[in-house]
Amino acid sequence: xxxxxxxxxxxxxxxxxxxxxxxxxxxxxxxxxxxxxxxxxxxxxxxxxxxxxxxxxxxxxxxxxxxxxxxxxxxxxxxxxxxxxxxxxxxxxxxxxxxxxxxxxxxxxxxxxxxxxxxxxxxxxxxxxxxxxxxxxxxxxxxxxxxxxxxxxxxxxxxxxxxxxxxxxxxxxxxxxxxxxxxxxxxxxxxxxxxxxxxxxxxxxxxxxxxxxxxxxxxxxxxxxxxxxxxxxxxxxxxxxxxxxxxxxxxxxxxxxxxxxxxxxxxxxxxxxxxxxxxxxxxxxxxxxxxxxxxxxxxxxxxxxxxxxxxxxxxxxxxxxxxxxxxxxxxxxxxxxxxxxxxxxxxxxxxxxxxxxxxxxxxxxxxxxxxxxxxxxxxxxxx
Amino acid sequence: xxxxxxxxxxxxxxxxxxxxxxxxxxxxxxxxxxxxxxxxxxxxxxxxxxxxxxxxxxxxxxxxxxxxxxxxxxxxxxxxxxxxxxxxxxxxxxxxxxxxxxxxxxxxxxxxxxxxxxxxxxxxxxxxxxxxxxxxxxxxxxxxxxxxxxxxxxxxxxxxxxxxxxxxxxxxxxxxxxxxxxxxxxxxxxxxxxxxxxxxxxxxxxxxxxxxxxxxxxxxxxxxxxxxxxxxxxxxxxxxxxxxxxxxxxxxxxxxxxxxxxxxxxxxxxxxxxxxxxxxxxxxxxxxxxxxxxxxxxxxxxxxxxxxxxxxxxxxxxxxxxxxxxxxxxxxxxxxxxxxxxxxxxxxxxxxxxxxxxxxxxxxxxxxxxxxxxxxxxxxxxx
Numbered sequence: 001x002x003x004x005x006x007x008x009x010x011x012x013x014x015x016x017x018x019x020x021x022x023x024x025x026x027x028x029x030x031x032x033x034x035x036x037x038x039x040x041x042x043x044x045x046x047x048x049x050x051x052x053x054x055x056x057x058x059x060x061x062x063x064x065x066x067x068x069x070x071x072x073x074x075x076x077x078x079x080x081x082x083x084x085x086x087x088x089x090x091x092x093x094x095x096x097x098x099x100x101x102x103x104x105x106x107x108x109x110x111x112x113x114x115x116x117x118x119x120x121x122x123x124x125x126x127x128x129x130x131x132x133x134x135x136x137x138x139x140x141x142x143x144x145x146x147x148x149x150x151x152x153x154x155x156x157x158x159x160x161x162x163x164x165x166x167x168x169x170x171x172x173x174x175x176x177x178x179x180x181x182x183x184x185x186x187x188x189x190x191x192x193x194x195x196x197x198x199x200x201x202x203x204x205x206x207x208x209x210x211x212x213x214x215x216x217x218x219x220x221x222x223x224x225x226x227x228x229x230x231x232x233x234x235x236x237x238x239x240x241x242x243x244x245x246x247x248x249x250x251x252x253x254x255x256x257x258x259x260x261x262x263x264x265x266x267x268x269x270x271x272x273x274x275x276x277x278x279x280x281x282x283x284x285x286x287x288x289x290x291x292x293x294x295x296x297x298x299x300x301x302x303x304x305x306x307x308x309x310x311x312x313x314x315x316x317x318x319x320x321x322x323x324x325x326x327x328x329x330x331x332x333x334x335x336x337x338x339x340x341x342x343x344x345x346x347x348x349x350x351x352x353x354x355x356x357x358x359x360x361x362x363x364x365x366x367x368x369x370x371x372x373x374x375x376x377x378x379x380x381x382x383x
Numbered sequence: 384x385x386x387x388x389x390x391x392x393x394x395x396x397x398x399x400x401x402x403x404x405x406x407x408x409x410x411x412x413x414x415x416x417x418x419x420x421x422x423x424x425x426x427x428x429x430x431x432x433x434x435x436x437x438x439x440x441x442x443x444x445x446x447x448x449x450x451x452x453x454x455x456x457x458x459x460x461x462x463x464x465x466x467x468x469x470x471x472x473x474x475x476x477x478x479x480x481x482x483x484x485x486x487x488x489x490x491x492x493x494x495x496x497x498x499x500x501x502x503x504x505x506x507x508x509x510x511x512x513x514x515x516x517x518x519x520x521x522x523x524x525x526x527x528x529x530x531x532x533x534x535x536x537x538x539x540x541x542x543x544x545x546x547x548x549x550x551x552x553x554x555x556x557x558x559x560x561x562x563x564x565x566x567x568x569x570x571x572x573x574x575x576x577x578x579x580x581x582x583x584x585x586x587x588x589x590x591x592x593x594x595x596x597x598x599x600x601x602x603x604x605x606x607x608x609x610x611x612x613x614x615x616x617x618x619x620x621x622x623x624x625x626x627x628x629x630x631x632x633x634x635x636x637x638x639x640x641x642x643x644x645x646x647x648x649x650x651x652x653x654x655x656x657x658x659x660x661x662x663x664x665x666x667x668x669x670x671x672x673x674x675x676x677x678x679x680x681x682x683x684x685x686x687x688x689x690x691x692x693x694x695x696x697x698x699x700x701x702x703x704x705x706x707x708x709x710x711x712x713x714x715x716x717x718x719x720x721x722x723x724x725x726x727x728x729x730x731x732x733x734x735x736x737x738x739x740x741x742x743x744x745x746x747x748x749x750x751x752x753x754x755x756x757x758x759x760x761x762x763x764x765x766x
Contacts, residue, residue, distance in 0.1 A: 076678040192615035192622075220613075230603075230629035231610035232575035232637070238676040239575075239640045242668045246613035246629040254615070257622045277664025280710065284660050284703045285625045292734065293621040295459040320667045322717065327663065330713045334705065351675065 018110035020355060021375035021383070023315045024215070024272045024344030025103065026117035027146045028080070028093040033065060033118065035145075039137035048130060067134070068124035068226060069218045073237035077350045084348030093117065093348030096149035103347045104152050107355050110372070111383055112153055114146055115185055115272065119158045121217045123187035124226035131160030132170070139174050139181070147180045154383060156213050158185040164197060168204035175208045182379040183270060184210050188217045188227050193251045193269075194258030202264045209380055211268035211313065214251060216244050248274030249282050252312065256286055259299035261307040268378060270313045273346060277320045279335040283308060309336050313378050315344035316370065317353040319361060329363050338366040342375045399751070401493035403738060404758035404766070406698045407598070407655045407727030408486065409500035410529045411463070411477040416448060416501065418528075422520035431513060450517070451507035451609060452601045456620035460733045467731030476500065476731030479532035486730045487535050490738050493755070494766055495536055497529055498568055498655065502541045504600045506570035507609035514543030515553070522557050522564070530563045537766060539596055541568040547580060551587035558591045565762040566653060567593050571600045571610050576634045576652075577641030585647045592763055594651035594696065597634060599627045631657030632665050635695065639669055642682035644690040651761060653696045656729060660703045662718040666691060692719050696761050698727035699753065700736040702744060712746050721749040725758045 029035045037050055045051035049064035084102065086095030093099060104112060119138055125131045139157045147155050157174045159167035167186075175181050184205050191197055193214070205212050220240065221229040227247045234240040248271050261267060286304035290297065300307075314335070322328055335341065341362075345353050359367055376383055412418045420433055428434040432447035467485065469478030476482060487495060502521055508514045522540045530538050540557045542550035550569075558564050567588050574580055576597070588595050603623065604612040610630045617623040631654050644650060669687035673680060683690075697718070705711055718724065724745075728736050742750055759766055 074679070075676065077675055188614070190615055192617065195615075195618065227614035228611045229633055230613045230626075231571065231633040232573055232578075234575065234633075234637070234640075235578065236640055236679050238672050238679050239636050241676070242636045242640070242665070242672045243613075243633050245664065245668070246632060249629060250612055250614035250617075250626050253622050253625045254617070257617075257619055257625070275664065275668065277667050278661055280705065280714075281628065281658065281660025281664065281703070282625070284705055285628070285658065285701075288701070288704050289621050289625045292460055293458065293624070296457070296619050296621050318668075318671070320664070321671050322663065322667055327713060327717055330710060331663075334710055 018372040018376065020107065020109045021111045021113070021343060021372045022103070022109045022345045022347070022355070023113045023270070023342045023375055024317060025099070025112040025114055025347045026093055026349065027096070027114050027142065028091050028117045028348070030090045030094040033067070036134065036137040036141055039140045040133065044133050048133065065130065065134070067118055068121040068223045070222060072222055073240055075237050075350065079350055081348045081350060081352055096146045096153070099347065100150045100152065103345065104150070109355070110152060111375070113156060113182060113379070114142065114153055115156045115213065115215055116142065116158055119185070120187055120215055121219050121226070122158060122160055123162070123189035123217060124219055124223040125160070125162070126225055128160060128162035128166070131162050132166040135159050136170055139170070143178055143180065154379070155181045156183040156185045157181045158187065159201065161186050161189050161191070161198060161201065164200040168200040171201070171204040171208065171210070175210055179382050182210065182382040183213045185213045185215065188214060188220070188247060190225050190227050192254035194254030194260050199263070202260065202267050206264045206266035209266065211270045211378055213270040213272055214248065214274065215272040216247070216274065220244055220247055245275035245278050249278050252282055252308065253286065256300070256304045256307050257297050259297065261311045262299050262301065268311055268313065270315065270342070270378065272315045272344060273317060274314070275318065276314055276331060276335065279314065280331065283334070309340060313340055313342055313374065315342050316358055317344045317346040318351055319353055319358045325361060328361055332363055332366060337362070338369050339374060341370045342378065343370050399756045399759050401755040401759065403490065403492045404494045404496070404726060404755045405486070405492045405728045405730070405738070406496045406653070406725045406758055407700060408482070408495040408497055408730045409476055409732065410479070410497050410525065411474050411500045411731070413473045413477040416450070419517065419520040419524055422523045423516065427516050431516065448513065448517070450501055451504040451606045453605060455605055456623055458620050458733065462733055464731045464733060464735055479529045479536070482730065483533045483535065486728065487533070492738070493535060494758070496539060496565060496762070497525065497536055498539045498596065498598055499525065499541055502568070503570055503598055504602050504609070505541060505543055506545070506572035506600060507602055507606040508543070508545070509608055511543060511545035511549070514545050515549040518542050519553055522553070526561055526563065537762070538564045539566040539568045540564045541570065542584065544569050544572050544574070544581060544584065547583040551583040554584070554587040554591065554593070558593055562765050565593065565765040566596045568596045568598065571597060571603070571630060573608050573610050575637035577637030577639070577643050582646070585643065585650050589647045589649035592649065594653045594761055596653040596655055597631065597657065598655040599630065599657065603627055603630055628658035628661050632661050635665055635691065636669060639683070639687045639690050640680050642680065644694045645682050645684065651694055651696065653698065653725070653761065655698045655727060656700060657697070658701065659697055659714060659718065662697065663714065666717070692723060696723055696725055696757065698725050699741055700727045700729040701734055702736055702741045708744060711744055715746055715749060720745070721752050722757060724753045725761065726753050
């Protein structure tokens, strides 16, 4: 029995403390990566081009580090909600107090799990040391700014998968020292998640009981080291955005087939913003194919879908919107949403899901599980 | 209104001629590509290394052309059904008379649409002229051997998408001269199907009323020019096989977003062996995203799912096998299977679907549509 499999019984005995937990909220940096200066040595600042001699607004040859993100597609709806802008005119989602008022007070959210907006593309950086330096500084910045601004915020610490040993050390150091970090963000790279490369990271996360969180990196298929899309490079943003769930399908297939959950029985994985509609397809194909081809992967001792139900969690946004609501309910049934699904808004992104709208789409009998109980089980006491 | 959209009314008036049509049957070449010699000039034979001076069994440096296919994964179940072998000991599925007895007589199949087993990976060949030469020779070989062996066989002519002008010419030449060709196989390349590169091919196919057929190429992600898998290279055959439906998801997204069905209202596309379980996810995501991002793709004038229902057809094998049959029925409802789904067995491949088993899984009220009526509407009078 896995840790997650053990939890429903516990949770049933202890009433849930929270009514609503939002598992995907993005803090934005008012001053961009220059805000990391206080958390970097002089040498690190110079290495990354973030030292004070640089004029970071220079638009000529690139002098300062940036983290890879979509630079080729234009989202005509705007990527950030314009009404998430604070009174000081800073970028939408960049003010912890404004976000607390608008998102948390406004929606009765008791806990918001923060996932760094600027570091989603960290996995596409070719230099493993630069990625590790930025991750460590970012985590400290998050603790000092957002986590200290409102007690309802919880942090997802970020690590670069490029160097798994450094990543594991950062997980142990940060999560050991600060209970407000409840999960580990592993920015997507072009390496499938089940590969052995990642095992030191899984070991550290499982040891501390922190789930691994995945999220689109906003540059899939664009950069040499970011995950590609199947069959070619999309021409338009709408194609890229519609197809990005494929990265999560491939990731889930990889985790199960490589036997990661047999090797790390305490490991939990949260797939954030990767969509939900594909879950039945992948579970059916996995269960059928592993039965037919089991000699190739003899370490798979259970039906693949059972590993998923026990170890993997999905967040609601972007919630599928079929014409008939009953189709969404069948999807919930197949995906065992009563234990696998957790609410997320994706604030302050353009396709934010309002909990008042999103939650009422779900079957009434699983709503409290999705609102908060599954999140409490997944993130544990740190939440 | 599109051609396909017009057809249901016609079909309802004319009783269907066939009880069961199999839309995915693979002829295998007894002697490999050397069987193409009679259809190649001396210069072409020398160019491809298929001339008689070559010992094609040589295992040293490669001297003769081969078509890219999976060479890195091992299917421990065997790729071909061993019981599809004829009495002469040739490869399974290589004898037209044996296939007619075993598959057609044995299952009451009135028409079998042949999709060349050896040419599925033609799109991964870097040389466009080599691909075009092989395609033309293969089509003539198919006409002279299989199509002439049993009147129940119908052909899918193959073209290389690498050179769309040569491909369009081959479609017009071949389909114009031989009514037994009912569709066009476009072997997958690393270029998404909606891109303008392919428009001459779509124009020719629509002009002749032949649907474009897609099929896994058996080497996705392995060759530089074959479609990649999202997020990385799978380690095991079971991962590759489970994830290959992503190529079809990406293809469908591309076709709709690029406005191909507005530009070619007579175009039909058949997605063979690409799975079915993902259809709801892609339709829901497309409909939702195109609403939100319509300024980017203003040529999309209808709900994306409507284009799919009118222009795209899916084949049954490999049929999803959820624990509850009602889940498959909901999938059929969402995918509008009563007009989009056509039966296929994938004979002689290892994961062949027996029509007696597969068809009984479907809702009784759509069975005759899936068995033959949708195929008759899609392939038209040539069937």
